[in-house]
Amino acid sequence: MKATWILPDGQEISAEVPAGHHLMEAGVNAGVPGIIGECGGTLSCATCHVYVDAAWAEAAGAPEDFEDAMLDATEAPRLDRSRLSCQLVMGPALDGIVLRVPEV
Numbered sequence: 001m002k003a004t005w006i007l008p009d010g011q012e013i014s015a016e017v018p019a020g021h022h023l024m025e026a027g028v029n030a031g032v033p034g035i036i037g038e039c040g041g042t043l044s045c046a047t048c049h050v051y052v053d054a055a056w057a058e059a060a061g062a063p064e065d066f067e068d069a070m071l072d073a074t075e076a077p078r079l080d081r082s083r084l085s086c087q088l089v090m091g092p093a094l095d096g097i098v099l100r101v102p103e104v
């Protein structure tokens with residue numbers, strides 16, 4: 001399965017992501033600048049912040065309550081389609097997803 005990150009300067013990075021892997025880990029493994037994942041995916045750092053591309057917003061769904069609260073602590077501004085990518089798990093519904101990396 002595939003995910004693509006679009007950097008603030010428009011550069012795109014794509015990677016194969018196995019089902020069940022979360023997209024923070026995939027972004028770090030792909031060397032995506034700005035995806036840090038400092039807490040290892042335990043929802044305590046907000047350094048995996050992404051903006052889900054509009055076309056994928058419905059498939060990605062809405063954040064759970066705790067993620068929603070953490071999204072108020074992101075370094076870059078929170079937008080409608082902000083998510084913490086450690087909470088996005090690759091599966092058939094997200095195959096091909098496009099994530100925009102915030103500018104910080």
Ligand code: FES
Nearest residue numbers: 039043045046086
């Ligand atoms: S990796 Fe820390 S909140 Fe996502």
